[in-house]
Structures are given as structure tokens and as C-alpha cells.
Amino acid sequence: MGINPTSPESYFPGRFKDKVLLITGAAAGSIGGCTAIRAAKEGAKVACVDIKENELQATVDEINKLGGDSISVIADVSKPAEAERIVTETINKFGKLDLALNAAGVMDGNDPTKPQDFEKQGELLPSNIHNASDEYWLKVFETNVHGVFYSMRAELNQMLKQSNGGAIVNIGSIAGLTGLPGNCAYSASKHAVIGLTRNAAIDYAAHNIRINSVNMAQTDTPMVFRAYEYVKWMQEKGKGSSMAGAKSQSLLQIADENHRGSTPWEQAAIILFLLSDDAANMTGANLATDGGWTTY
């Protein structure tokens, strides 16, 4: 029977047997959350990290229900001490760290744990440069750039200590490969994720630690559902970048009769390939997992 990567039922039994995987941004419904569930089905022990307590617990509950092994670590990876703690807690529970996925990310400066109120969040919303507030710029960078850096530093220190290689995947975005109208901080932050990925690939190749990134277009997660609401609100207010909609679909979306984007399960399939031994000859790759968005 063929494997259908868009289905939560697709997985390779035993592929990650005895491996310990740490995932930041693992709340239910997110790319990290779906990757955690599939990895656990494939035998991995998974340390799931997020700042959304209930949604994180939902991922861990799902894994436990399936007979998998996981822990939840509530932490804000934009704070260096908390990024250190996610590795310490992984080691305390599972004794080692083999693999990591850095998926925690934000599109604007709003606290993801709080309800959204676009009217009151003006200073924190996605912006072009001349209108951008310091707070919007800093908040996006704190999670997307500093958070990935702090997480990678903690993960790499542990992997170096173990002297047994490893693999890391960072999540960038099409906005790290191209510009994204009206989203200056997000786009710049995702270009930084690609820079960190390339640099780390060079520095840790000799230690047998492979580091790659995935860069998707629209993928059906809470982040995108929130972005839809934001765009709708902008349209109602007659606001927005004059270039918004200049490109709104990937090649596969255009070709699909229902114009579907990507699913988090599809992204999980690619991420887990990169973390698996099948990707033994891949490092420093910044893959466009974007249905052809950046091709045209």
C-alpha cells in the first residue's frame, strides 16, 4: 500500500526506534505537534516544548494514547535559560539527545498564548518597514532568531558532549527565501534562520551533526488560521500592502482543484526524512517544501 503523507496514518514503524527527539513549537495542530506524533509512532522518545500549556499537553496526551513515550516542557525559547532547560529536561527524562526540530515561531509580535485582538494590537501586527514599531521587530526576532539560536546552542552543546553525531532541522519559511509583503520582521527573521542553518552545517559537519531547514508556504496550522483572520480584518479596514496578493498560491495549489495548501502532516513527512539516516548525505540544505511557491 502506498504512503499518503497528507494523512496522519502515514508512518514508517520503527524508523526512530531508540532515538530521542526534542521539538520546540509542539502544540497540537502545529507542524511541530504533528511531527512529534508521527515520530513517536515511528519509535522516537519525544520531548515536546511550547509556551501554550493546554495545546502542548494535547500533543503529549495523543502520543501517550498511542502508546508512545513523550514529555511536555513548557518553556519560552526566546529566553536563554529556558532554552537551556529544554535540553536539561530532555536529558533528565531520556538520558540523551539525538535529534532536534526547532519549529517554534511567530508571525507577529503578539503573545501566542493570549487571545488576539487586532484593534488593540496595532503596534505588534505584521508591518512594512516605515510603519514598524520597535516592539513588533524585537518580538519577532526574539522568538524566530534568538529562540532558534539559543535552542541550537543548547542542542549542539549536548550533541557535542555525547560525541555521537546527530541531526537538526530548523523551520524557516518561503519568507526566508523571498520577501513577503507587509512582513518585514518575519521575512528578515526567516532569512536569519537560513543563515544559522548554513553556518551550523559548516561548523558541525566534522562532528557528524547534520543541520538542514524546511521552508514551506501556506500550511494549515493555527498560525495560518490566525493569518487568515488578520488578512480579512485588514481587507475590512481597507489596509494592507499594495503588493499583498501579488503571489498568493504555490504551483501545487494552483494545480489542485480545491486549491489546497500544505498540511502539517506533509511537512512532518519531509522533516522526519531529514532527521532520518536516509538523509545521511544532506546537510546545509534549505529545502523549499513549498509546493513550488518559490519556483516562479
Ligand SMILES: NC(=O)c1ccc[n+]([C@@H]2O[C@H](COP(=O)([O-])OP(=O)(O)OC[C@H]3O[C@@H](n4cnc5c(N)ncnc54)[C@H](O)[C@@H]3O)[C@@H](O)[C@H]2O)c1
Ligand atoms: N503554517 C505556515 O503556513 C507556515 C509557513 C511558513 C513557515 N512556517 C513556520 O513553521 C513553524 C511552525 O509554525 P506552525 O505553522 O506550526 O504555527 P503554530 O503557531 O501552530 O506553531 C508554532 C508554535 O510555536 C510556539 N511558540 C511561539 N513562540 C514560542 C516561544 N518563544 N517559545 C516556545 N514556543 C513558542 C507557539 O505557541 C506555537 O504552538 C514556525 O516557525 C513558522 O514560522 C509556517
